[in-house]
Amino acid sequence: MQGLNPKRVYMAVRDPKSGTGGGFQSSRGLQGITTTNSNTRISATRLPRLQDRPSLVPVSENLGLNSERLRLAMVQRLHDQGISDQRILAAMQAVPRHTFVDEALASRAYDDAALPIGHGQTISQPWVVARMIAAVCENAMPNRVLEVGTGCGYQAAVMAQVFNQVYSIERIRALYDIAREHLRALHLTKVRLTFGDGMAGFPTAAPYDAIIVAAAGIRIPQALLDQLSIGGILIAPEGTSAQRLVKVHRTGQSSWERFELEAVRFVPLKSGLQT
């Protein structure tokens, strides 16, 4: 595991009974974000109204100093929305999400929303990142994990707080370069990034105890299912206009069990490279 600052990692969270459901997330009208590219949950979820939020400090040019507090509020929301694994909450608290987005968007980095990262792609909603990591940790803690769709590297950085070995693959060259810079700035050198088509997985380091796919395909590529270790878990969004998170458990050499989870909306999983 590679912590960013182990001394600061933990925080208190609110009473789990203090509100879990109700309400629908509204479209947030972010520039560059459309309903088809937002990497968000679209089913019922409780987004706190502004007045519910624990006294957020106004975001200023001083975001660096305030960001820890903003992250704590984000983590409390995640907890209220059903993320209960303390290891994952601690990881979400540790990673400075504002350093993964354009400076102009940094003030919104701790909202529960996807944000544009260029090239028609988005940084996933914090809930989605936490949910996917939680889903692969439910039974046992995976050791070697592959992410398909690095984007700006945020989820890979969170994964590096939780897993021993993290591999991530991205098909857009410019994003691969940006992610490498972001992770280097945080000294997260243990994340092994690859520029390539993740639809073929990353056979060099297979098998993986867990695979997390951050873009939606019509169906999950067989290559990814084959690169799971027996007992391993894959989580991926599946579908085109209507998408769902799907969790797959490899139960044997040629047997996989499938479970459908929440409705979501992700950017598309595409084949080939973009240079």
Ligand code: SAH
């Ligand atoms: N993990 C990111 C989410 C990035 S958005 C985060 O931390 O927020 C999804 C990413 O998947 C995009 O960058 C997109 O280019 C990438 N992607 C889509 N198809 C891919 C493929 N076949 N191989 C690798 N990356 C892919």
